[in-house]
Amino acid sequence: MTRASELAENPRVPLHFDDGGPRLLDITSALGTPTPDTAVYVCGPGGFMDHVLEQAEALGWPPAALHKERFTSSVTESAGGKAGGFAVRLASTGVEYRIPEDRSVLDVLLENGIDAPSSCRQGICGECVVRVLAGEPDHRDDVLTPDEQAEGLFAPCTSRSRSQVLELDL
Structure with missing residues (x-):
């Protein structure tokens, strides 16, 4: 059977x-x-x-x-992100990190020794979610609701920026 x-x-x-x-x-x-x-x-x-x-x-x-x-993200890339990359500023230190087009915010933070929790790295689990304090996110995750996005939450594993600089509550 x-x-x-x-x-x-x-x-x-x-x-x-x-x-x-x-x-x-x-x-x-x-x-x-x-x-x-x-x-x-x-x-x-x-x-x-x-x-x-x-x-x-x-x-x-x-x-x-x-x-x-979801087991894979359903979100396709947005056309609104900054071409050529953008910068992420950490509110706790004021330090800025350049995020190139081919790297995620999370990858750059981890590479620079920033303690940023993560799990799936696909924008589907919510483990890495942080708050944006300034700038305009380009949400590319599949975990945050529209209300959570409007409240300033951001998934650095997949999401990008529409502005030159995003300031994160890290």
């Missing part, structure tokens, strides 16, 4: 397929009406996740209630 057939015969495991038919996931029924004490967690292939998250938002689920775990 294959693992797929084992799952198919298990009454506690509903299988849904994206090619239609009776096993197509009814997201409206699965998610229901948003309630303040409920969160939605989604993991799986990118297309599936994007569909579930879009439908959840359409049903009125607030972004803060939607949690996702």
